[in-house]
Amino acid sequence: MKRLLPLIAAASLLASCGEKKPELHLYTWDDYLNPDLITKFEEEYNCRLVVDIFDSNEAMLAKLKAGATGYDVLVPTSYMVKVLAREGMIVELDKSKLPNLQHVDPDYLTSLAFDKEMKWSVPYMLAPTGIAYVSDRVENIEPTWRVFERADLKGRMTLLNDSRETLGAALKTLGFSINTLDPAQIGQAKDLVISWKKNLAKFESDQYDSGLASAEFFVSQAYAGDAFQAQEDNEKIEFILPAEGTSVACDDLVISKNAPNPELAYAFINFLTEPANAAANMEYIYYLAPNKSAYELVSQEFREIDSLFLDAETMKKCEVIDDLGENNKLYHDAWDLVRAAQ
Structure with missing residues (x-):
């Protein structure tokens, strides 16, 4: 029996080494996420983030209509969210799983957003x-x-x-x-x-x-x-x-109807909407996240970019x-x- 114990221990170690982490599959634009946030999310949720890229909303839609599956979170522009919802390709969001929605800028929702109640989407970058x-x-x-x-x-x-x-x-x-x-x-x-x-x-x-x-x-x-x-x-x-x-344009975060890992998709959207993460993302990719709590966390230099913080005229x-x-x-x-x- 004693000679079997090392063999059992070795087999157990090999099994744990081969254990596959859950994966979140993200379909988005190129260079559109701070790499440090990818690492942070993977560590916090003990998962792997897999990123696939599209170069236009129409290309994304065409690929999905052609039968592409396996995506959890998509990042379409707001007008395309309406198409995806109409085509039954995305799910209505369960807001109880997204507590960080409280940080979304209400002025953006009132003035520019199509999905003002965030029924289908959460604003990402503008x-x-x-x-x-x-x-x-x-x-x-x-x-x-x-x-x-x-x-x-x-x-x-x-x-x-x-x-x-x-x-x-x-x-x-x-x-x-x-x-x-x-x-x-x-x-x-x-x-x-x-x-x-x-x-x-x-x-x-x-x-x-x-x-x-x-x-x-x-x-x-x-x-x-x-x-x-x-x-x-x-x-x-x-x-x-x-x-x-x-x-x-505002690009939004939505969850695919056929998401393999919907709970991780909710966690990812909530993670990106957390003010500190939204601020870090803005400073890296130079887009404006409509996140009122994150505005005060970005640098003064970023806040002075007129082409992002557009005036009324x-x-x-x-x-x-x-x-x-x-x-x-x-x-x-x-x-x-x-x-x-x-």
Whole structure:
């Protein structure tokens, strides 16, 4: 019997070493979570966080509709939350499992949020879309979307690979709403983007920030947070908001209907909404979390970023991209023509 004890102990040790930790599968945008928070969450919940990346809301939706499964938490933009809810792809939230919702900024919920009661989603990060440029490579830049008409910058500019953002920029340039349902206005915006396309290096949503940092690209339509992250690697990068106006988008946290680990999903959303974690996340990714308790925890330098803390006058020129239901096809069809144009 004594000779069996070491064998039993060894077998027990091997079993414990092979014990698999629970996994949380997150489907989100690139560079959109402070790595220190990943480590902290994994340690606190004795789990593993697995991150998969998408580059547009439409790409995310297409993948889910094609049958992709296994995701616990998704991070769509607010207008796409409405689509996912309508399609039955996400669950109605149990707020009793999310005590940190008390920290969400009520002003944001009242003024900008679509899901004002947080029935389906919890706001994650908020920022406008604008123009990022490398200041020592671009002369006489003006705060206008028409910068993409500049032939002297041909091959050094990018627009987002996102139908609503890019057509939205053209619509604002033409004086129209980014949520217009007028086919003629959408057609004019499509033609304008096609005219810009000849000056582009590419449509790009994932890696344009690294391209700006290396000066491969000189000008990019950019999410504010991406531009500020790129500044960490290249201090010559500047970010401006076009005078014609732009979109302000909030990305939200939702739980997939087929989440393999829903309880861990609730824990993750609550973890990110804890004020100290929200503040640490903001300082790292340079987006604004609509979390009133976290505002006082970020640095003064962060609070002075005008492109995140927008004033009332700027907000008048901004719009939130909305889900247009069956009319989304107007934009999808226009975007297909943009991408096919030579």
